[in-house]
Amino acid sequence: MDTQKYVIRQISIFSENRPGRLAAIAHALGEEKINILAFSIAEANGFGVVRALVDHPEKAHDKLLSLGFNVAFTDVIAVKMKDQPGGLYEVAKILGDAGVNIEYSYAYSGKEGAVLILRVDMVEEAIQKIKTSGATLLERSVFH
Amino acid sequence: MRSWDPRIEEMPKEDLRKMQYKLLKSLVYRLYSFSPFYHERMKEQNVHPDDIRELSDVKKLPFMFKRDLRDNYPDKIFTSTQEDLVRYHVSSGTTGKPTVVGYTQNDLDSWTTSLARALTSLGLGRGDVIQVSYGYGLFTGGLGLHYGAERIGATVLPTSVGNTERQIELMQDLGATAIACTPSYLLHIGEVAEKMGVDIKKDTKLRTGVLGAEPWTDRMRTRIEDWLGIKAYDIYGTSELSGPMFTECVEQKGFHIWSDLALVEIIDPATGESLGPGEKGELTITMLQKEALPMIRYRIGDITIMDDDVCACGRTHPRIQRIQGRVDDMLIIRGINVFPSQVEYALMGIPEVGQHFQIVVERKGALDDMLVRVELSKGSFSDKITDIMKVRQKVEHRLRNSLNVNVNVELVEPGSLPRFEGKAKRVIDKRSL
Numbered sequence: 001m002d003t004q005k006y007v008i009r010q011i012s013i014f015s016e017n018r019p020g021r022l023a024a025i026a027h028a029l030g031e032e033k034i035n036i037l038a039f040s041i042a043e044a045n046g047f048g049v050v051r052a053l054v055d056h057p058e059k060a061h062d063k064l065l066s067l068g069f070n071v072a073f074t075d076v077i078a079v080k081m082k083d084q085p086g087g088l089y090e091v092a093k094i095l096g097d098a099g100v101n102i103e104y105s106y107a108y109s110g111k112e113g114a115v116l117i118l119r120v121d122m123v124e125e126a127i128q129k130i131k132t133s134g135a136t137l138l139e140r141s142v143f144h
Numbered sequence: 145m146r147s148w149d150p151r152i153e154e155m156p157k158e159d160l161r162k163m164q165y166k167l168l169k170s171l172v173y174r175l176y177s178f179s180p181f182y183h184e185r186m187k188e189q190n191v192h193p194d195d196i197r198e199l200s201d202v203k204k205l206p207f208m209f210k211r212d213l214r215d216n217y218p219d220k221i222f223t224s225t226q227e228d229l230v231r232y233h234v235s236s237g238t239t240g241k242p243t244v245v246g247y248t249q250n251d252l253d254s255w256t257t258s259l260a261r262a263l264t265s266l267g268l269g270r271g272d273v274i275q276v277s278y279g280y281g282l283f284t285g286g287l288g289l290h291y292g293a294e295r296i297g298a299t300v301l302p303t304s305v306g307n308t309e310r311q312i313e314l315m316q317d318l319g320a321t322a323i324a325c326t327p328s329y330l331l332h333i334g335e336v337a338e339k340m341g342v343d344i345k346k347d348t349k350l351r352t353g354v355l356g357a358e359p360w361t362d363r364m365r366t367r368i369e370d371w372l373g374i375k376a377y378d379i380y381g382t383s384e385l386s387g388p389m390f391t392e393c394v395e396q397k398g399f400h401i402w403s404d405l406a407l408v409e410i411i412d413p414a415t416g417e418s419l420g421p422g423e424k425g426e427l428t429i430t431m432l433q434k435e436a437l438p439m440i441r442y443r444i445g446d447i448t449i450m451d452d453d454v455c456a457c458g459r460t461h462p463r464i465q466r467i468q469g470r471v472d473d474m475l476i477i478r479g480i481n482v483f484p485s486q487v488e489y490a491l492m493g494i495p496e497v498g499q500h501f502q503i504v505v506e507r508k509g510a511l512d513d514m515l516v517r518v519e520l521s522k523g524s525f526s527d528k529i530t531d532i533m534k535v536r537q538k539v540e541h542r543l544r545n546s547l548n549v550n551v552n553v554e555l556v557e558p559g560s561l562p563r564f565e566g567k568a569k570r571v572i573d574k575r576s577l
Contacts, residue, residue: 012525012526014520014525016556016560042529046554047554049532068560072525072527074526074527
């Protein structure tokens, strides 16, 4: 199975924990006409990491880098969830049973239903298990 | 020649101390009797020359500071009349008024002797061609090195500063074996030489650099030595002491401070208490033989460590380490003296963070709280929060080990800390004491 098409490039940005930092990032992306499809902020005592799925990750990366931001790419996967009670449980159970650890995750309400973005320790393994269990993985082409 | 004056330079420590005591005693009597300034100062401190009964009694004497020279501009505290002076030097006052130093013939002789010993300890002597690329004029560097080099029988090439291409041509044509200048000027000479197609290593006879008059590091030393193929030695002094006076010897393990000319103390800058060998503090010098402008317990403001062991070269006089910072920059955090230079040094060894930093000190409750803000290097950011936490812990750990005080670290975005041209202002002290 070609698992690569399910691997999505997320951009992660190191940010100081002070007013205006998210605005600076969002402004830079807006200027480049980059659309943010999903994003989250993780906060840790004094600093934060902004994570986003965008339509043009390379362009976003280069723009932010040129502005002096610390930017990194991270591989994530996106799983379609049922937008109803128990939806998250189904996905989480598949990975839990397979021994795949979720490092972090965030959700967004996509155009065709809820989507769960996952950063896991074993990407290949997770893709295989999700596929065989019958759940739907979104392909990279949905995002970029 | 190993030593310029072996009798003095290799004198047993006990004899050196006896000599220092005698010189100190007569100096104090002379100043108390003939100088209104020093008389007044000693009265204020409630000390009389008769109280100086052994060398360590120097501690009873009052300190002198740079401001004493500024406040008495130009020559109010000179203890020689103008007729007895043979030269003036004037230091550029970076803050406020300049300071003027006067020299009698004996003062110049002591200065020159000091440098003759120092240059000899670097292996220089008759047969050497010493290019003096320190400024000649009101600044002490040029003329000081000039007479020191002549005294040891070397041939002086008095190029002073500037016209670098001509300096390099003369260095080649006249076979300069040593150069005395600031380390940054030598780097500049190296760069200009490269552009001219001159390889200092191969195309010149240069093998020794006598470098000083500005702070530099061991890193810079390694770079200069590897690049130019010379041995680079540090030289130390200030115009108040006479000028550049003391160098390292070939061992490169600290400046030899000639005991018959200068009595060294290391002082806790906060309390004025004397510190022992191996302890870091403010360099304080009493000039034992100066005539025109005596200096008693002069607090130079430079931070260093004294080493009183006999040097491997055989010289018995105490040494001081390379200058580690300025007292003006010192912070006292929970009673511990902390220098921004220590922070800089600790950060240098951590690739995950940049070299720029900012120190913020606050008082939280009864305790001082020190925060070091430092930039997370590009390329050392992964998406993982735990990785960033690890970097922060590493920096905190290193700083705590080298400063002996607990430090909080804040990682900030690259390029977000202020950059400085010239003197950096890296400390924000919010404590209102």
